[in-house]
Amino acid sequence: MTRRMPAGFRAAAVFVKPLLLGVTRREWSGAENLPTDSGFIAVSNHMTYADPFTLAHFLYDHGQAPHFLAKASLFDIPVVGKALHGLDQVPVHRGSAKAKDAVDAAVKLLARGDSIAVFPEGTLTRDPELWPMLARTGAARMALEHDVPVVPIAQWGAQHLLDPYGKRPHLIPPKKVIVRAGAPVDLEDFRGRDLDIETLRGATDRIMGSLTGMLEDIRGEKAPAKPWDMRREGGGR
Incomplete structure (x- = not known):
């Protein structure tokens, strides 16, 4: 099934995509793993505030309108908030009745067959080497x-475009950004079970295990045996 890209996304791409093309050297792969016959959840690691842009660029380039769950406060910003609403982005009201x-x-x-993009860690990773943290469920x-289905999408390189928690981008020279989509995570043995903490933690850890394994391949390095846990090790940074 070929999706028609909504007009709002095509209009936004006219302004955003040329900038991304100018400041990145892209290595995209795994697009064949993106479902075309159903909606899906795209999960990705989160290292820098540039990640949503590079992930959106990857999804857009492969025919998927990128819908993100974003902090509700962003929707209160003049112009930005209106644009987010117009592009069907989803405001998240954490810790409130609207959650x-x-x-x-x-x-x-x-x-309706769209994709939702989620950073399961909920915030930028605190791991000193930028490996994925223990994720929310x-x-x-x-x-x-x-x-x-849940499709893991690992990315690496956006942190050179904008430092973690940085505000000044490094636009010159263009930065190599690798984005790779993996096969949907096999969650069949979790389906039909009570959604208690054991089930949700098991499914979440499997999702993040797939994502971390892909990142190990991209980086050519081994991740820590246990992911960084902010409750145990503190927020860092």
């Missing part, structure tokens, strides 16, 4: 409750 609204909005997008819950 469930984000899930409901995401489920509607998945039901929201993406796994959504996948299991609504029977949608």
